[in-house]
Amino acid sequence: xxxxxxxxxxxxxxxxxxxxxxxxxxxxxxxxxxxxxxxxxxxxxxxxxxxxxxxxxxxxxxxxxxxxxxxxxxxxxxxxxxxxxxxxxxxxxxxxxxxxxxxxxxxxxxxxxxxxxxxxxxxxxxxxxxxxxxxxxxxxxxxxxxxxxxxxxxxxxxxxxxxxxxxxxxxxxxxxxxxxxxxxxxxxxxxxxxxxxxxxxxxxxxxxxxxxxxxxxxxxxxxxxx
Amino acid sequence: xxxxxxxxxxxxxxxxxxxxxxxxxxxxxxxxxxxxxxxxxxxxxxxxxxxxxxxxxxxxxxxxxxxxxxxxxxxxxxxxxxxxxxxxxxxxxxxxxxxxxxxxxxxxxx
Numbered sequence: 001x002x003x004x005x006x007x008x009x010x011x012x013x014x015x016x017x018x019x020x021x022x023x024x025x026x027x028x029x030x031x032x033x034x035x036x037x038x039x040x041x042x043x044x045x046x047x048x049x050x051x052x053x054x055x056x057x058x059x060x061x062x063x064x065x066x067x068x069x070x071x072x073x074x075x076x077x078x079x080x081x082x083x084x085x086x087x088x089x090x091x092x093x094x095x096x097x098x099x100x101x102x103x104x105x106x107x108x109x110x111x112x113x114x115x116x117x118x119x120x121x122x123x124x125x126x127x128x129x130x131x132x133x134x135x136x137x138x139x140x141x142x143x144x145x146x147x148x149x150x151x152x153x154x155x156x157x158x159x160x161x162x163x164x165x166x167x168x169x170x171x172x173x174x175x176x177x178x179x180x181x182x183x184x185x186x187x188x189x190x191x192x193x194x195x196x197x198x199x200x201x202x203x204x205x206x207x208x209x210x211x212x213x214x215x216x217x218x219x220x221x222x223x224x225x226x
Numbered sequence: 227x228x229x230x231x232x233x234x235x236x237x238x239x240x241x242x243x244x245x246x247x248x249x250x251x252x253x254x255x256x257x258x259x260x261x262x263x264x265x266x267x268x269x270x271x272x273x274x275x276x277x278x279x280x281x282x283x284x285x286x287x288x289x290x291x292x293x294x295x296x297x298x299x300x301x302x303x304x305x306x307x308x309x310x311x312x313x314x315x316x317x318x319x320x321x322x323x324x325x326x327x328x329x330x331x332x333x334x335x336x
Contacts, residue, residue, distance in 0.1 A: 035326070055326040061319055069323045073330065170319060225312050 002104060004030040005079040006096070007070030009063045010087045011037040015046035017089050017201060024093040025085070026051055033073055034087075037066040064174025068167040075162055080104075082162050086153035088202040095194045099156040102190060109161040109187040110178075112147060113154035119193030125203070131212055142219055143179040147191055151175045154194050161187055172211060173218035180222075234270045238263060 006025055010018060018034075025032050032052040036043040038060035047054060055069055067084055074082045081103045085091055095113065102108045115124060116132075124132070135150035151172075157165070165181040167174045182189050242263045249256060269276050269292070276288030285291045 053330055055330050057322050057326050059318070059322060061322060065319050065323070069326050072323060073327050076327065168316065170315065221308075221312075225309055 001029070002080040003078060004081045004083065004100065005070070005074035005077070006030050006032045006083045006085050007067060007074065008032065008034045008085050008087050009037055009066035009070065010034055010039060010043055011060060011063065011066070012039045012041060013043075013046075013087045013205070014201060015041060018043070018046050018087055019050070021085075021087055021089050022047055022050055022052055025096075028093065028096065030083070030096075031077070031079070033070050035066040035070045035073075037061060037063065062170035062174075063172060064167045064177065065170040067174060071157075071162045071165070071167070075159075079162070080159050082157045084153055084155045084157075086202075088205045089199060090196050090202045091154045092195045092197070095154060096156075099154070099192060099194070102192075103156055103158045106158075107188070108190045109158045110165075110182055110189040111156040112149070112189060112191045113152045113194035114147065114149035114191045115152060115194065115196040116148040117191060117193035120195055122196050122198065124196070125198060127209075128198075128203075131209055135212065135215075138216060138219070139176050139179055142176055142223075143183050145179050145183060145189075147179075149191070152194070152196070154196075169218060169222060171218060172215045173222060176215070176219055177222065231270050235267065238266045238270070 008022070008025075022032060022034065032050075034043065034047060034052050034054045036054055036056045038057045043056070044054050053073075055073060057066065057069065070084075071082060081100055083096055083099065085096075091113070099111045099113065102111055114120065115122065132150050136147060139150050140146040153175075155178075161182075164185045164187065165178060167177055167181075169177040181187070242259075245259055273288065276291055278288075280286065280288045280291035283291065285294065
């Protein structure tokens with residue numbers, strides 16, 4: 001039996017939505033790790049009676065830092081594969097098995113979920129689509145990897161990948177940093193279509209255009225201050 | 227001595243006092259800052275020196291020369307501070323992460 005850890009970075013999520021997301025995952029034979037990135041609300045309370053592990057950051061560090069904490073925990077517990085999953089209800093639990101297959105078949109080290117590949121049915125709002133297109137090309141300029149999507153939180157990683165990839169960008173630039181690391185360490189990667197569900201809640205929690213500028217700034221600095 | 231000289235010298239005095247109190251044994255910093263302070267005092271007392279230096283370097287006014295050098299120095303300081311900030315953030319992150327993993331509570335068992 002392969003050990004799979006699902007890492008969910010959480011910061012100030014609506015309690016009922018977080019619970020729904022986690023409930024959709026716990027029925028699967030995987031270990032669910034919720035990394036509470038210093039939320040103001042009580043995350044363990046929201047997840048009461050659910051079979052999950054909650055790791056708590058004493059102060060808020062950012063989504064990248066929360067993800068890395070989950071990775072470190074998974075490595076420590078000898079996970080064979082790790083899934084990263086957003087807490088805002090954007091992703092579907094049903095996509096996970098499909099993302100794990102290429103890892104278990106040893107075809108690839110990282111699978112990146114994409115909302116723009118054929119097979120992903122959900123409609124992406126026009127502004128979001130535009131921002132993501134720009135982000136794709138920014139990623140291409142910085143990493144040399146031209147992907148069909150950017151900043152999609154649903155990914156799967158092999159054991160080797162989480163041991164090699166170390167996320168040091170604490171905030172949102174981590175999504176591009178993961179691509180740097182893939183490239184630098186010559187990890188195998190592929191993209192698979194995943195469903196992304198846009199609710200008014202996930203749009204509110206998601207990244208704005210202003211955030212995109214911040215990410216760009218972080219990326220430039222990352223190149224200099226590694 | 228003019229009023230502005232008095233104001234600037236008082237400023238330099240307070241800054242050097244603050245630095246001296248805070249100094250541990252970082253000899254390179256000590257030398258660097260001592261030179262800076264000496265230069266500051268010299269230029270305040272003999273403002274014409276900046277003028278002749280500026281003329282030699284092809285800058286019109288002494289004040290402009292001071293302005294240009296300050297920009298360079300500030301750049302350097304900002305970069306140094308930024309590097310230190312990132313360093314510190316990394317340390318905090320490592321600490322918080324270690325703490326989170328150690329304290330990991332298993333909900334299913336509690």
